Amino acid sequence: MLERIREGSQGIVAKSILGLVILTFAVSGIGSYINSQTDTALAVVNDVEIGKSAFEQAYQNERNRMKSQYGEMIEQLMLDDNYVANFRKSILDRLVIEELQRQEANNLGVRVGDEQIRNAIRQMPEFQQDGQFNNDRYLALLRQAGFQPKEFKEYVREQMSRTQYVGAVSGSEFILPSEEKAYKLLNDQVRSFDMVTISAAGLKPSIKPEQADLDAYYAANKYKYQTQPKVAVEYILIDSAELTAGLEVSEQEVDTYYNDSIAMYTQEAQRRLSHILIETGDDAEAAKATIMKAQQELTAGKDFAELAKLYSTDTFSGENGGDLEWVDAGEMGDDFDLAAAELVNVGDVTDVVETEYGYHLIKLTDFKAAVVQPLADVKDEILASLKQNKITEVYLDVQTRAVETAYEIADTLEDAAEVSGLKVQSTGLLARAQLPTVLLDQKVTEKLFDEEFINEGLNSDLIELNDDKSIIVRVNEYEAAKQQSLDDVLANVTGAVVAQQARELAGVKAADILAKLNAGEALSSLGLNVERQTDVARYETKVDVTVRDTAFALAKPENGAKEVTSVTLNNGDAVVISLNSVSQKASEAAEDTTKQQLESIVSRVTAKAYIDTLKAMADIEINM
Template sequence: MLERIREGSQGIAAKVILGLVILTFAISGIGSYINSKADTAVKTVNGVEITQTAVEEAFQNERNRMKQQFGDVVEQLMADESYVANFRQGIVDKLVVEELQRQQAKDLGIRVSDEQIKKAIVAMPEFQRNGQFDNEVYLALLRQAGFTPTQFRDYLRQQMVRSQYTASLMGSEFVLEHEKEQYAALNNQTRTFLQVLVSSKALESNVELTEEDIQAYYDNNKFSYKTADKVAVEYILIDAQKLAEAVAVSAEQLEEYYEQNIVEFTKQEQRRIAHILVEAKEGAEEKINQAKEKLASGESFASVAAEFSEDTFSAENGGDLEWFEAGVFGEAFDQAVLALEKAGDVTPVFESESGFHIVKMTEYEKAESASFEDVKAQIASQLQQLKIDELYIEAQTKVSEISFEIPDTLEDAAEVAGLELKTTGLVTANQLQGIVSSPSVVSKAFDENFISEGLNSELIEINDTKSIVFRVTENQPARVQQLEEIRTPITVALTREKASELASKKALEVEEKVKAGAELAELNADPAVTTSNQIDVGRFDTKVNANVRDAVFELPKPENGQPEYDLVELPNGDAAVVSLTSVTTKPALVEAPVSNQVLNVIGQQAVKALIDASKANADIE
């Protein structure tokens, strides 16, 4: 049959058909390439793109950092769509600034060497064990964070360059003595004032809402109540650490491995050598023989090497070449060194590709095999890791093959691979947790084309030890909610808004009364009003509302006994009237911390000014 197929394939008709098939696949491939979804640019900064993927990764990293720091409260914040929008915009702005700083640092010639990167990594306490850098800890933590060593070094290099850039700007600033004195005086200044607080909560009972008010508020704000796109996914997680639980290594396997790989546990013989080198040129033989005579007369090898050797680097160290490694200086050199039997032996003069040599063996360590008991734990770890790697690759292969062959469910793949099929409920992108919150998974899960296909994803490697295959089982597209669905939250929000307006209006009335000299008892008669005298409030005191305190310190100093007034609208809807009556400046010593504070403030202002100027002059789209 194969012979008939071979004969048939040589005909003209078969070749034409084969050509058409090849052309079809070529056109299909080109079309797929052209129509493939590119990683779109969110911003371009002087022609450099900040991609959607970069924003998503930065978003997820910052979200995870906040979650580690603040716990579950972060998830509650992330459920607020307006908060997420502001949070994401902040991420974009930060990436723009970082890109501007990177470009400026490059223009200024700021560089960070590989040696600096290495020293920084070794000094990081998170990579240390018992006060010493531990490479295994380093690699494990990088895997957990989703970094490869190269990616982490690049990330650290960017951070260090920006740090040097900022430090160079701040370090160029200076502070004059009178500036320090002014800062110290302002820093220790206190202010006394009357605070009249109008509570919006107390005025909510005065608010009357009509159906027209509610409808108008809904029409003006309905997009703020738009639901987020939601998906439900099922997935198979392949986790090498979970597979490790099923791996066991027997004592027989350990002994067998030791016997078959004894070379691996044998410390080869080592020779530490020093040499005298005279490069091959006219008079070289005479010079090397002079060195030989000096040695024969009893002079130390180190002193002769310092005098005669033309290998200046080793000559400064008595000719020391440290531990011998075959193949570095050529075959003649290797033969001469390997002929030395014990420490102190010296070769006769010989010639290599580099010139004429005399070599001394300064130390010798014979080959020695470690005992089975000494390396038993190491072998167990190696064998276990080998088995884990085998199981991990096997599981990846099974899941990939079955999920491709049966593309509309993962049940079969999970069953064949012996892994758990996990599911999530309908969640937004910000509500995905654990392994499915990885940027690569989130991006795929909310891709419209992937959702519409309803098929299994390809195998996605999250890091060196975790990979995943998933599919979207249900999708709830984003939509604007109807009024009846959100009538209660709209009523609450509108009531607060109108109560805040009433509070501001009443505060204006109160301000006029205060200016007219109204008694505190008269003001306190209103259940929505509370008065308090604030005595000697400092610039950083926490006993009063920060917005009120900042407004008071922005007022000019009262002149001729006449108070200064201001009305402050607070974020919670309340309104406050302040009447500043006196300002007290206390004498202050200019100490080192004060100088540093002033310098830090001036430096930060310089950095901010440069960033603002850079944004204004940059081509940002």
């Protein structure tokens, strides 16, 4: 049984599942899994609610992840209301999908064993110190989040069950040799074609739009020609780095902390153990009789290692004389730990011990006494910890005083600044994109441009920017968006109309060329600048992607004929394409990855189709 657990936890699928759980935990944080108060349901999936707090946590996590990956560009995107709306919708959709997967995993009876749960938790970096699992840190973090170990284990079990289910669905497809061959032929295809580009930019000088054209465009696109709403802001920035510059920790403080916390710097005694395990299976009496027989033979002088090889049903350790190597507390369960702790001398063997796995005889084969790290080895760590504690204490004290005063005297920030030793900073009337960087955080901009908040004319609540910075804001003046007249934006409207008409004219010219080609004229006879593209691959980058994809969408020319079409590019240019030939290229890859590529594609398609089916069959209510 233990052998099967070990083998299962080492497999590629198991490691992938574990990685997903660890990633979920690392990204989301412990606190996101606590829901101790009544919550507004943004979605209901088969009577299971997805609350606003869970959604906001997932939203902030994903936003922070994107910011760490793409930098400040994300903050600029977040200024676009349409982008934010789509982004939030995608987060809620993901939560709905995860809930559907969880429910389906439960319906299918997907289960994860206790040993897998323990291994997963021990590998989570949040609970490790110096690369090793630290039980004190584990318990402290759970207590900090208001979690009981049993509750957290059940959460991990649920996540691993869901990801096991997802892996099973996406890994259930297989590829036939004929499908692999067909895909490879398509993938290795190259196409040669001629193309003529009608430049929209080249047509613009000849276009003189009529006033009616300008009027019509302006009327249809008035929303584009509004001034941005503006706010004049006052704010107090609470920055721990500025508050604690020059802060020091004394030697006496370090000594006192070390002596008071000596348990943290003590490595517990370690035991190397061997065991003989007889699993109970369906016949507990027979198992007990077997372990008693092994104990009798051991008492009679037989070698423990030989008996382990002969009797132990844990064949993985049995083949090594029962050796479990160095066993940490909690690894084998409480009953096993209690019995092993009573072994004093190397060579001692326990009486028969019953655990959830079966019956054991446990032998102490090596012992390392507890070791206390000297102060010199941990001094830097203590200094950093004490300094951080002081920084946090100062930061929270200033923050508390500022928040309380800003709330009590809500029509100005001057009193809050004076009480907390900070200064009030201000801006003139600025549009959202013009705000200083510290005010571009989405939580801040949403508050500053919130109509209700503006009308109240009061100080905001504390807004956390990150772990080390927070801010209180108020709006002193507001200027609503204004509709600009056509005269105000005439140059912009004229440019847009010219671009639109140039795009349309390029399309007309392309259609005229196509008509001639379809009538039998040769492209080369039309006096145009013809570009020849030879042996363009399916994922070639030397030509425009839109042109390439359009060329690959054409049918293969037959009997010397050519396939022709046109396409309009994003810049307004129209391109006429005449496909000359389709051929195969020899694969240059050292290793053929066609099957893996196709399996990946089919797995994604299958997983999406399965989710679409679950959605169609589910009762889903969206309240956002």
